[in-house]
Amino acid sequence: xxxxxxxxxxxxxxxxxxxxxxxxxxxxxxxxxxxxxxxxxxxxxxxxxxxxxxxxxxxxxxxxxxxxxxxxxxxxxxxxxxxxxxxxxxxxxxxxxxxxxxxxxxxxxxxxxxxxxxxxxxxxxxxxxxxxxxxxxxxxxxxxxxxxxxxxxxxxxxxxxxxxxxxxxxxxxxxxxxxxxxxxxxxxxxxxx
Amino acid sequence: xxxxxxxxxxxxxxxxxxxxxxxxxxxxxxxxxxxxxxxxxxxxxxxxxxxxxxxxxxxxxxxxxxxxxxxxxxxxxxxxxxxxxxxxxxxxxxxxxxxxxxxxxxxxxxxxxxxxxxxxxxxxxxxxxxxxxxxxxxxxxxxxxxxxxxxxxxxxxxxxxxxxxxxxxxxxxxxxxxxxxxxxxxxxxxxxx
DNA sequence: TTCATTTCTTGTCCTAGTTCAATGCATGCG
DNA sequence: CGCATGCATTGAACTAGGACAAGAAATGAA
Numbered sequence: 001x002x003x004x005x006x007x008x009x010x011x012x013x014x015x016x017x018x019x020x021x022x023x024x025x026x027x028x029x030x031x032x033x034x035x036x037x038x039x040x041x042x043x044x045x046x047x048x049x050x051x052x053x054x055x056x057x058x059x060x061x062x063x064x065x066x067x068x069x070x071x072x073x074x075x076x077x078x079x080x081x082x083x084x085x086x087x088x089x090x091x092x093x094x095x096x097x098x099x100x101x102x103x104x105x106x107x108x109x110x111x112x113x114x115x116x117x118x119x120x121x122x123x124x125x126x127x128x129x130x131x132x133x134x135x136x137x138x139x140x141x142x143x144x145x146x147x148x149x150x151x152x153x154x155x156x157x158x159x160x161x162x163x164x165x166x167x168x169x170x171x172x173x174x175x176x177x178x179x180x181x182x183x184x185x186x187x188x189x190x191x192x193x
Numbered sequence: 194x195x196x197x198x199x200x201x202x203x204x205x206x207x208x209x210x211x212x213x214x215x216x217x218x219x220x221x222x223x224x225x226x227x228x229x230x231x232x233x234x235x236x237x238x239x240x241x242x243x244x245x246x247x248x249x250x251x252x253x254x255x256x257x258x259x260x261x262x263x264x265x266x267x268x269x270x271x272x273x274x275x276x277x278x279x280x281x282x283x284x285x286x287x288x289x290x291x292x293x294x295x296x297x298x299x300x301x302x303x304x305x306x307x308x309x310x311x312x313x314x315x316x317x318x319x320x321x322x323x324x325x326x327x328x329x330x331x332x333x334x335x336x337x338x339x340x341x342x343x344x345x346x347x348x349x350x351x352x353x354x355x356x357x358x359x360x361x362x363x364x365x366x367x368x369x370x371x372x373x374x375x376x377x378x379x380x381x382x383x384x385x386x
Numbered sequence: 387t388t389c390a391t392t393t394c395t396t397g398t399c400c401t402a403g404t405t406c407a408a409t410g411c412a413t414g415c416g
Numbered sequence: 417c418g419c420a421t422g423c424a425t426t427g428a429a430c431t432a433g434g435a436c437a438a439g440a441a442a443t444g445a446a
Binding site for chain 4: 168169170180181183184185187188
């Protein structure tokens with residue numbers, strides 16, 4: 001049950017079995033049905049969720065009421081609005097919603113503090129996780145600015161090969177920053193080579 | 194001399210004078226003339242630089258040879274390509290260049306390791322710095338996707354009030370992801386109310 | 387001070403992507 | 417099973433912003 005998450009957290013730092021045990025004891029297993037909103041705008045985000053199974057999206061709602069998807073998380077990914085709310089006591093501006101029935105390990109800020117006290121090496125692992133997250137976001141910003149819609153879509157397919165089968169097209173359009181109609185046009189053009 | 198950087202690093206974690214002394218002893222002071230490239234694409238980024246004075250830009254070059262500015266750093270900001278190169282041994286895809294004569298404190302990966310051993314509380318401070326960085330990048334991604342060029346420019350002016358006086362317009366255009374010509378048109382339109 | 391180089395502005399034409407609307411297609415639910 | 421709601425597709429008209437070109441203004445080096 002814990003093998004997935006232990007593998008994930010050990011990717012850049014090696015832990016003793018004992019340390020992993022402490023880590024695992026601080027996680028809360030949770031199943032959530034699809035279309036459940038885990039975090040509303042204006043709430044404090046008091047969790048980091050590791051996706052064991054399922055698919056989640058994180059999104060903003062812009063001034064005109066349009067959703068902009070910032071992140072999809074599938075198996076073995078973390079999702080949270082860690083960036084602001086946990087450490088700054090600012091309410092979140094994002095929503096987090098399950099798109100499929102999900103299984104999570106939920107990790108609370110308190111548990112995280114406890115973990116860092118009991119096994120300080122985890123501080124490092126979580127810092128590196130954060131760095132990778134930053135790198136990915138930065139890369140996405142670059143793509144958003146400098147690539148055409150078609151290029152972005154092809155890149156998306158390559159990067160998330162399973163996701164285009166699992167989530168609705170208009171979510172992918174929202175992630176790419178284009179209209180659902182235009183994505184549809186791109187797809188028909190690609191299909192005809 | 195160290196007051197600026199100590200204030201910066203103490204923003205979310207409180208340190209003993211002794212700890213700050215260790216930190217300061219590991220920094221290297223450096224002055225760099227304007228238009229100097231600190232990091233070329235393909236190199237390893239082996240520093241994190243704290244800007245004491247001056248202005249720096251970090252940018253990608255896209256497939257068509259266009260520069261896309263990811264970040265400006267002015268006084269009291271950190272700049273690095275920390276996200277990839279330091280921890281993954283991957284060469285950097287970005288350039289970092291001074292736009293004005295600059296004073297820095299340079300912080301190397303080795304010094305950072307040494308610091309974390311001698312004063313582990315810094316691990317936490319640097320993790321939080323990273324989180325803020327992620328939050329800012331995420332916010333920018335949202336703006337890039339969901340706002341018009343005019344809105345982005347006005348937001349930029351509000352957020353970096355001094356920067357529009359200090360750097361060339363076409364750099365700002367590149368940061369906003371629009372052409373320099375179009376920014377000029379936006380500016381004349383704004384000027385006429 | 388002068389000349390050269392870079393930066394900014396303005397105009398014209400062009401295109402990638404949007405908006406709106408209509409239609410057919412799934413799929414989930416009573 | 418039938419119906420309703422959401423989803424994808426397509427087309428037509430529109431627009432934000434880009435590309436190119438040429439001139440004006442600013443900066444800087446000698």
